[in-house]
Amino acid sequence: MHLETVRTHEAKIAGASVALPIVQLDARKAIALLMVIDMGIRFGDRVGEALAAHFAALRPEIVVGSATLGIPVAIEVSRRLGIDHYVILQKSPKFHLADALVEEVRSVTSTAPQRLLLDRRSVPLLQGRRVLVVDDVVATGSSMAAALRLVRRAGGCVIGAGTILTEGHAWRSALGEDAALLHGLGHIPQFDMIEGEPVADPATVADAFVERRIFLKARAPQTRKPSAA
Numbered sequence: 460m461h462l463e464t465v466r467t468h469e470a471k472i473a474g475a476s477v478a479l480p481i482v483q484l485d486a487r488k489a490i491a492l493l494m495v496i497d498m499g500i501r502f503g504d505r506v507g508e509a510l511a512a513h514f515a516a517l518r519p520e521i522v523v524g525s526a527t528l529g530i531p532v533a534i535e536v537s538r539r540l541g542i543d544h545y546v547i548l549q550k551s552p553k554f555h556l557a558d559a560l561v562e563e564v565r566s567v568t569s570t571a572p573q574r575l576l577l578d579r580r581s582v583p584l585l586q587g588r589r590v591l592v593v594d595d596v597v598a599t600g601s602s603m604a605a606a607l608r609l610v611r612r613a614g615g616c617v618i619g620a621g622t623i624l625t626e627g628h629a630w631r632s633a634l635g636e637d638a639a640l641l642h643g644l645g646h647i648p649q650f651d652m653i654e655g656e657p658v659a660d661p662a663t664v665a666d667a668f669v670e671r672r673i674f675l676k677a678r679a680p681q682t683r684k685p686s687a688a
């Protein structure tokens with residue numbers, strides 16, 4: 460009998476090790492997959508606690524999460540911050556969302572552009588409020604950037620953005636100055652398929668890529684000019 464072993468990537472999330480299955484996206488790419496809805500109650504407790512603890516000093520008044528997998532994150536973080544209401548940005552166009560505020564998004568897992576929708580009835584919850592935006596993963600940064608645009612269009616003041624995982628570094632340029640608002644509890648690299656095997660792209664392994672490069676450059680020994688003989 461042939462037993463196929465699932466390849467996994469060991470990620471550190473809020474200080475604990477989590478084995479994530481590596482799933483092939485296409486002939487060239489694979490991802491380490493975090494399905495937050497399959498991780499159980501204690502995992503939700505841990506990430507909710509860690510994100511709330513990180514942002515509490517910034518006194519968020521409302522938490523915003525993006526459907527689908529950002530929903531449990533928004534609920535857990537709101538619970539830990541002691542905030543009763545939260546706002547979910549939706550992806551499925553529903554009858555009652557016909558006049559919603561809309562932003563286009565193309566996330567790492569989607570092949571076609573999607574729409575992120577903010578129900579106009581939630582606008583008063585955001586207007587003039589200190590808003591924390593959360594999601595499960597930030598990869599290309601497209602979803603988080605669209606969420607931030609929606610919150611600001613609704614008159615909210617974004618005080619922070621939290622995620623369980625950052626994936627690669629593309630999100631830094633997608634978010635621009637807002638990248639400084641983002642706090643991730645863990646980081647995963649991007650994977651290339653090489654000869655049928657997923658291989659972590661070395662440029663995306665460290666979670667502090669930019670800072671690390673500057674650090675290494677500063678420490679690099681100066682090249683000496685060849686001395687005249």
Ligand SMILES: O=P(O)(O)OC[C@H]1O[C@H](OP(=O)(O)OP(=O)(O)O)[C@H](O)[C@@H]1O
Nearest residue numbers: 527528566567568597598599600601602
């Ligand atoms: O940084 P990005 O490239 O935008 O990727 C991150 C987004 O991708 C996933 O959502 P997805 O679109 O798969 O929808 P889902 O939550 O409904 O699974 C995830 O939940 C984030 O919202």
